[in-house]
Amino acid sequence: MIKSDSLLKNKQILLGITGGIAAYKSADLVRRLIEQQAQVQVVMTEMATKFITPLTLEALSGKSVYVVQDAMAHIELARWADMVLIAPATANFLANLTYGHAHDLLSTLCLATAAPICVAPAMNQQMWHAAITQENCQKLQQRGITIFGPAIGSQACGDVGAGRMLEVVDLIDSLQLFFHKTTQKVLITAGPTREHIDPVRFISNRSSGKMGYAIAEAASAAGYEVTLISGPVCLSSSTATISVNSAQDMYEAVMAQIKNTDIFISTAAVADYRPVKQAEQKLKKTAVTLQLNLEPTPDILASVSNLENPPFTVGFAAETNNLVEYAKKKLVAKKLDMIAANQVGIEGLGFDSEDNALSLFWQDGGLELARANKKILAKQLIDVIIERFNS
Numbered sequence: 001m002i003k004s005d006s007l008l009k010n011k012q013i014l015l016g017i018t019g020g021i022a023a024y025k026s027a028d029l030v031r032r033l034i035e036q037q038a039q040v041q042v043v044m045t046e047m048a049t050k051f052i053t054p055l056t057l058e059a060l061s062g063k064s065v066y067v068v069q070d071a072m073a074h075i076e077l078a079r080w081a082d083m084v085l086i087a088p089a090t091a092n093f094l095a096n097l098t099y100g101h102a103h104d105l106l107s108t109l110c111l112a113t114a115a116p117i118c119v120a121p122a123m124n125q126q127m128w129h130a131a132i133t134q135e136n137c138q139k140l141q142q143r144g145i146t147i148f149g150p151a152i153g154s155q156a157c158g159d160v161g162a163g164r165m166l167e168v169v170d171l172i173d174s175l176q177l178f179f180h181k182t183t184q185k186v187l188i189t190a191g192p193t194r195e196h197i198d199p200v201r202f203i204s205n206r207s208s209g210k211m212g213y214a215i216a217e218a219a220s221a222a223g224y225e226v227t228l229i230s231g232p233v234c235l236s237s238s239t240a241t242i243s244v245n246s247a248q249d250m251y252e253a254v255m256a257q258i259k260n261t262d263i264f265i266s267t268a269a270v271a272d273y274r275p276v277k278q279a280e281q282k283l284k285k286t287a288v289t290l291q292l293n294l295e296p297t298p299d300i301l302a303s304v305s306n307l308e309n310p311p312f313t314v315g316f317a318a319e320t321n322n323l324v325e326y327a328k329k330k331l332v333a334k335k336l337d338m339i340a341a342n343q344v345g346i347e348g349l350g351f352d353s354e355d356n357a358l359s360l361f362w363q364d365g366g367l368e369l370a371r372a373n374k375k376i377l378a379k380q381l382i383d384v385i386i387e388r389f390n391s
């Protein structure tokens with residue numbers, strides 16, 4: 001069936017086929033990709049040609065199939081691809097990919113491409129569970145390579161277990177989801193803000209940025225395009241980051257980025273007040289008491305949720321007491337899709353700590369995320385946000 005709204009439409013998919021029995025499914029995969037109006041270029045390893053002929057794949061894809069390495073083919077193919085999909089990917093090929101080998105055309109073009117690489121492993125269940133295969137897959141994922149499957153079931157060798165290549169329809173769904181995510185944008189704020197009193201003094205808070213940075217990494221690992229807007233912290237991120245200082249700076253940066261944002265997550269501990277006037281010179285000690293006049297900062301979160309077309313908006317609530325009551329009030333008052341409440345003021349949780357615990361609330365439900373390292377918690381939070389966003 002041709003889907004006119006397919007996210008695969010016009011996508012240039014380089015399908016790499018390696019030498020495993022599941023290669024017989026590749027013919028159907030090519031056919032389904034073409035049905036989805038993708039352009040498919042097949043590249044096979046020598047071993048794969050023993051399982052399925054290039055002629056079959058040429059007839060289905062309408063393009064010459066590449067097998068043998070030549071002078072420039074790897075560069076041209078690497079540049080042509082919007083995505084490199086290796087299906088099936090044998091244990092041997094996963095190892096080659098992990099260690100950057102360039103034994104043949106397919107492994108060489110994987111080194112040469114800037115396109116995302118996805119693999120659909122297919123192998124005997126014992127080989128899949130082997131420690132080295134698992135270690136290789138972990139390294140590939142850390143490097144941003146997406147792994148589809150494998151499925152569990154009966155295998156060509158008679159074993160039963162994990163290692164079957166995903167069924168073609170499931171692979172197509174995974175590809176659709178992949179392209180769906182990469183077209184979606186997530187904007188995240190993190191860290192504290194600094195509200196200057198004079199050139200050397202400021203009002204701030206204990207936020208380290210760890211929670212927000214972990215959320216940015218988790219969203220990026222899930223395939224989203226992420227922009228992080230960060231107050232002054234001692235962390236670095238692999239996601240695009242805009243550094244700001246004050247609440248006003250953060251407000252302006254968020255408003256400049258918010259267009260086309262699908263999900264906004266406000267993890268930053270934004271100062272609620274700032275000095276009415278910032279002294280141009282360092283204040284001198286002249287009196288016994290010094291009074292600071294403060295005024296409210298812009299409420300960034302409320303400004304986003306009150307936009308005409310707001311993104312899916314997630315706020316945080318940092319509370320020392322009445323956590324649930326105050327968080328639920330903020331959910332309603334700030335017109336949020338979700339709020340993540342955390343207890344602060346307890347050593348080892350919340351501000352400037354490795355761990356946290358979150359109580360999530362939305363209009364008609366909620367979920368507890370038990371105490372865990374912020375990186376683990378961030379992944380769990382992103383999973384819930386994606387589920388709520390898609391529903």
Ligand code: PMT
Binds near residue numbers: 207268314
């Ligand atoms: O950075 P870490 O050390 O890892 O600590 C993480 C954290 C404790 C800072 C984080 O988990 C957290 O709770 N962040 C929100 C802190 C906060 O300012 O909470 P709040 O309850 O005061 O604010 C409610 C919400 O409004 C927050 O989403 C906040 O980002 C937002 N806000 C607040 C004021 C303002 N002027 N603009 C805002 O957008």
